[in-house]
Amino acid sequence: MITFEGVTKRYGDGTVAVDNLSLQVPTGAVTVFVGPSGCGKTTSLRMINRMIDPSEGRILLDDRDVRAIDPPTLRRGIGYVIQQSGLFPHRKIVDNVATVPYLLGWDKKKARARAMELLERVGLDPALAGRYPFQLSGGQQQRVGVARALAADPPVLLMDEPFSAVDPVVRASLQEELLRLQAELQKTIVFVTHDIDEAIKLGDTVAVLRVGGHLAQIADPATLLAEPADDFVAGFLGKDRGIRRLSFIPASKLRLSTGREVPGWSVALDEDDRPIGWRASGDGDGPLRPFGVFDPAQDSLRAALDAALLAPSGCAIAVDPGGRFAGVVTRETLDEALGRASGEALDPARSAAHARPAAGGDPDAGQAAG
Numbered sequence: 001m002i003t004f005e006g007v008t009k010r011y012g013d014g015t016v017a018v019d020n021l022s023l024q025v026p027t028g029a030v031t032v033f034v035g036p037s038g039c040g041k042t043t044s045l046r047m048i049n050r051m052i053d054p055s056e057g058r059i060l061l062d063d064r065d066v067r068a069i070d071p072p073t074l075r076r077g078i079g080y081v082i083q084q085s086g087l088f089p090h091r092k093i094v095d096n097v098a099t100v101p102y103l104l105g106w107d108k109k110k111a112r113a114r115a116m117e118l119l120e121r122v123g124l125d126p127a128l129a130g131r132y133p134f135q136l137s138g139g140q141q142q143r144v145g146v147a148r149a150l151a152a153d154p155p156v157l158l159m160d161e162p163f164s165a166v167d168p169v170v171r172a173s174l175q176e177e178l179l180r181l182q183a184e185l186q187k188t189i190v191f192v193t194h195d196i197d198e199a200i201k202l203g204d205t206v207a208v209l210r211v212g213g214h215l216a217q218i219a220d221p222a223t224l225l226a227e228p229a230d231d232f233v234a235g236f237l238g239k240d241r242g243i244r245r246l247s248f249i250p251a252s253k254l255r256l257s258t259g260r261e262v263p264g265w266s267v268a269l270d271e272d273d274r275p276i277g278w279r280a281s282g283d284g285d286g287p288l289r290p291f292g293v294f295d296p297a298q299d300s301l302r303a304a305l306d307a308a309l310l311a312p313s314g315c316a317i318a319v320d321p322g323g324r325f326a327g328v329v330t331r332e333t334l335d336e337a338l339g340r341a342s343g344e345a346l347d348p349a350r351s352a353a354h355a356r357p358a359a360g361g362d363p364d365a366g367q368a369a370g
């Protein structure tokens with residue numbers, strides 16, 4: 001657990017970058033700091049590994065004030081990933097990844113073996129190990145940056161806009177990769193971004209900051225979307241909050257009809273029982289019409305709704321993890337689920353705790369938008 005206790009950072013010229021910030025970063029989860037440019041995200045992050053020291057307040061790492069730990073020792077337990085990877089240009093990829101193990105005095109063979117293992121872990125072809133950074137794409141360089149930060153297996157990972165410099169497609173795949181890695185490794189990650197969609201996708205907890213270094217709200221993504229603390233947070237979250245919130249409601253509770261027929265339509269399957277389209281009832285060889293599928297075991301209510309909206313029948317086709325037909329969700333069932341989702345009050349105790357900044361945060365920010 002990392003705890004910010006009334007942390008303020010005033011730079012030499014009087015700029016208050018972070019103002020009385022109090023929050024907790026839980027162990028083994030991803031906490032995202034998000035907010036507009038200049039709101040103090042990077043300053044907050046860098047105070048954790050003492051690249052910057054606070055002017056007031058304390059930061060505790062598992063109950064120890066980080067200022068009581070000398071910076072090199074502290075940073076051995078904290079991986080750091082930045083935008084544009086920050087790789088050493090004249091070192092081969094394998095040696096870039098092995099940087100910290102070398103510093104820790106590991107022998108070269110062991111350090112390189114660890115680097116090769118990590119390259120694979122972050123989804124890179126080990127054949128790239130002998131190249132130099134300029135011979136890699138931006139997305140590949142970012143993966144190397146993540147591998148390097150993980151090399152000494154630190155419990156904490158700080159990531160400062162690590163995926164901002166790559167195109168949206170590569171960015172999405174880097175985000176997926178991070179989620180996959182995190183499911184395996186369960187590091188304590190603090191991730192800085194100005195992109196609210198990235199924050200909602202990656203964060204177990206999202207801290208929204210506003211310019212002046214004030215905490216506007218800290219909450220899990222579903223609570224943030226459902227109950228923004230004020231107009232600033234609602235505006236920052238942007239449009240479609242209701243729809244986006246459906247991504248956090250599992251589809252597993254939807255009632256499935258196991259037959260392939262719904263009024264006017266039936267699901268056509270291939271010989272392996274995989275859906276291939278909707279066909280008008282009684283139209284044996286008629287044309288196949290578009291369809292959408294979702295997997296109740298893994299997907300959200302949003303995915304089920306999407307599958308229904310793609311179909312002429314208005315019904316969603318459920319499949320098992322192997323893509324085989326598992327049932328149909330009718331419009332009525334979806335309607336009921338959507339009704340429950342919109343009426344579903346979040347647990348009051350939980351949302352009260354999430355909707356307001358911790359003590360010492362911005363006193364203006366705790367009001368739920370009306």
Ligand SMILES: Nc1ncnc2c1ncn2[C@@H]1O[C@H](COP(=O)(O)OP(=O)(O)OP(=O)(O)O)[C@@H](O)[C@H]1O
Nearest residue numbers: 011013015017036037038039040041042043044194
């Ligand atoms: N060394 C410094 N001296 C003076 N002011 C600084 C210094 N570093 C940052 N600032 C100011 O502190 C404020 C917060 O900066 P910080 O980099 O933490 O914000 P940020 O939210 O990470 O911004 P961005 O998203 O643009 O990177 C800004 O107003 C910035 O200009």
